[in-house]
Amino acid sequence: xxxxxxxxxxxxxxxxDLSGYQRLYFGAExxxxxxxxxxxxxxxxxxxxxxxLSFTLVTPYVTARGLEFAEPLFxxxxxxxxxxxxxxxxxxxxLSMLRERPNSLKPVLGRLLTRQRRGWGxxxxxxxxxxxxxxxxxxxxxxxxxxxxxxxxxxxxxxxxDNLLHGVASDFTNINLDASVYYPYGLITxxxxxxxxxxxxxxxxxxxxxxxxxxxxxLVADHDFFEAKxxxxxxxxxxxxxxxxxxxxxxxxxxxxxxxxxx
Amino acid sequence: xxxxxxxxxxEEVTELIAAGAxxxxxxxxxxxxxxxxxxxxxxxRGFAEAQFRSENDLRKAVEIAHSKGVPLFxxxxxxxxxxxxxxxxxxxxxxxxxxxxxALILADLGLILQIKEAGYPIxxxxxxxxxxxxxxxxxxxxKLGVGTIIFDxxxxxxxxxxxxxxxxxxxFEVFIIMGHCPNVQGFCTLPHYGESKGGIMPCDxxxxxxxxxNSENRLSEQTVANLKHWEELKRPRGCGLCAIYDFNKxxxxxxxxxxxxxxxPPKLKAVRTLAKIKSILEENKGITRxxxxxxxxxxxxxxxxxxxxxxxxxxxxxxxxxxxxKNGKSNIPI
Numbered sequence: 052x053x054x055x056x057x058x059x060x061x062x063x064x065x066x067x068d069l070s071g072y073q074r075l076y077f078g079a080e081x082x083x084x085x086x087x088x089x090x091x092x093x094x095x096x097x098x099x100x101x102x103x104l105s106f107t108l109v110t111p112y113v114t115a116r117g118l119e120f121a122e123p124l125f126x127x128x129x130x131x132x133x134x135x136x137x138x139x140x141x142x143x144x145x146l147s148m149l150r151e152r153p154n155s156l157k158p159v160l161g162r163l164l165t166r167q168r169r170g171w172g173x174x175x176x177x178x179x180x181x182x183x184x185x186x187x188x189x190x191x192x193x194x195x196x197x198x199x200x201x202x203x204x205x206x207x208x209x210x211x212x213d214n215l216l217h218g219v220a221s222d223f224t225n226i227n228l229d230a231s232v233y234y235p236y237g238l239i240t241x242x243x244x245x246x247x248x249x250x251x252x253x254x255x256x257x258x259x260x261x262x263x264x265x266x267x268x269x270l271v272a273d274h275d276f277f278e279a280k281x282x283x284x285x286x287x288x289x290x291x292x293x294x295x296x297x298x299x300x301x302x303x304x305x306x307x308x309x310x311x312x313x314x
Numbered sequence: 315x316x317x318x319x320x321x322x323x324x325e326e327v328t329e330l331i332a333a334g335a336x337x338x339x340x341x342x343x344x345x346x347x348x349x350x351x352x353x354x355x356x357x358x359r360g361f362a363e364a365q366f367r368s369e370n371d372l373r374k375a376v377e378i379a380h381s382k383g384v385p386l387f388x389x390x391x392x393x394x395x396x397x398x399x400x401x402x403x404x405x406x407x408x409x410x411x412x413x414x415x416x417a418l419i420l421a422d423l424g425l426i427l428q429i430k431e432a433g434y435p436i437x438x439x440x441x442x443x444x445x446x447x448x449x450x451x452x453x454x455x456x457k458l459g460v461g462t463i464i465f466d467x468x469x470x471x472x473x474x475x476x477x478x479x480x481x482x483x484x485x486f487e488v489f490i491i492m493g494h495c496p497n498v499q500g501f502c503t504l505p506h507y508g509e510s511k512g513g514i515m516p517c518d519x520x521x522x523x524x525x526x527x528n529s530e531n532r533l534s535e536q537t538v539a540n541l542k543h544w545e546e547l548k549r550p551r552g553c554g555l556c557a558i559y560d561f562n563k564x565x566x567x568x569x570x571x572x573x574x575x576x577x578x579p580p581k582l583k584a585v586r587t588l589a590k591i592k593s594i595l596e597e598n599k600g601i602t603r604x605x606x607x608x609x610x611x612x613x614x615x616x617x618x619x620x621x622x623x624x625x626x627x628x629x630x631x632x633x634x635x636x637x638x639x640k641n642g643k644s645n646i647p648i
Contacts, residue, residue: 144450
């Protein structure tokens with residue numbers, strides 16, 4: 052079992068104890084305006100290497116603008132020449148871009164593209180959901196032979212998932228893909244109509260440069276419909292589940308610890 | 315400019331086309347599928363009103379539409395299908411082809427790959443649930459046989475322009491009336507379980523927000539107000555009419571009315587509104603952008619019985635159009 056720690060705020064690097072981990076995840080998963088600068092990437096990469104950790108850059112879903120933000124990072128990562136370095140992709144445009152690079156970086160299919168239906172577990176005891184509905188939503192989009200073959204052909208050999216509140220039925224033991232799980236925070240939803248980037252007239256993240264005022268803020272919410280607490284970070288909402296029991300036996304060989312919900 | 319309208323049963327097809335619909339789309343869940351899984355596990359709508367009532371009803375709708383030269387597209391756009399579900403969903407695809415469906419609206423990579431491998435001769439549209447936000451993602455799906463990209467609601471005119479101008483051989487659809495949504499649809503996993511006509515969805519409100527113990531929290535009054543703004547969401551009033559001028563110049567082909575599962579009268583109202591906009595563009599080739607936007611806002615007021623507030627984010631798809639004018643001033647006369 053490989054243990055990774057995921058930091059998406061450069062300011063948290065120096066305060067983080069990396070002992071017990073073999074890999075550092077760093078980057079932005081949900082917002083193109085928070086894609087790190089090359090200098091920040093180098094700082095995080097050096098921090099990981101000094102601690103003897105492998106390095107994974109996390110990238111978000113992106114518009115054309117975000118593709119431009121990401122390109123210099125791939126250039127810098129390629130220059131490090133480290134075969135163990137990975138790039139988590141949450142956008143097929145980013146995956147295509149990586150495939151077109153001469154020194155192909157190792158892509159990992161991020162949790163947005165494995166497409167679990169996470170929200171069904173939010174109800175808890177507040178609502179009884181038919182068993183057949185719950186069962187239809189305990190797998191991922193990638194446990195299908197034709198998808199596995201396609202991903203392998205695209206250079207993807209690892210996929211990432213969340214630890215569903217309503218249970219994970221996925222089993223990667225006999226699938227030609229390695230699998231990682233994020234914990235304790237799992238995705239509920241993400242938005243480009245970002246409350247932090249709205250100045251009362253327009254969404255600055257959509258129409259211009261974002262002021263990044265989400266940085267450092269974390270909100271916790273209850274919802275009338277749901278039993279689970281909702282954690283709001285930037286433009287994204289998460290649930291929390293600490294219990295990882297049984298996941299190791301499902302062929303999941305990497306646990307990615309999130310000290311706090313990522314950006 | 316094609317007006318793309320939702321249809322849920324054959325009886326409304328003639329009326330929708332007479333009102334001006336150029337294309338139709340809808341859903342159908344076979345009894346086989348329903349017995350094993352659930353309604354929304356096939357096409358993202360968990361209520362019967364959003365599905366054609368039977369295979370015969372769907373066939374009849376296709377026949378009526380085709381007799382008037384109008385294509386009908388079928389939604390099979392749940393986020394993904396499992397290996398087990400693939401066998402059954404392929405039967406749905408084969409049924410669609412037998413019936414004469416003109417294109418499938420899909421989101422699942424696996425299903426696209428299966429259809430490509432099977433060599434089925436049917437057009438594929440990438441649903442907004444497929445989340446194509448950039449030209450590279452559009453080309454990715456194009457290589458797999460997708461011919462049309464349906465854009466996420468959050469994409470601005472400028473962001474859509476980047477995709478359209480940097481790809482070739484694709485057609486494009488935009489959401490333009492009703493069904494505003496706060497989240498990125500393809501990545502949203504909030505369940506809409508039990509939603510029904512006019513029902514409240516979890517994204518419409520119900521949040522009680524508190525600051526965490528995180529001492530770094532520094533909420534501005536604006537942010538607090540923003541966090542509550544979806545509680546004021548006027549989903550049925552979703553509107554992007556102002557942007558049609560730009561989209562039309564760009565060559566966007568289809569303008570989609572959201573509304574599977576709603577009664578026929580509001581669908582007709584939306585189609586007639588768009589038909590009016592279409593005729594304004596066709597009959598006034600030289601119309602200026604400013605004049606068009608004025609007309610679009612007038613059409614919004616006629617449709618909803620209340621004026622467009624231009625800067626209102628709770629229903630406007632493109633509120634920045636109100637503030638992007640010279641010197642930061644609105645270019646939309648208010």
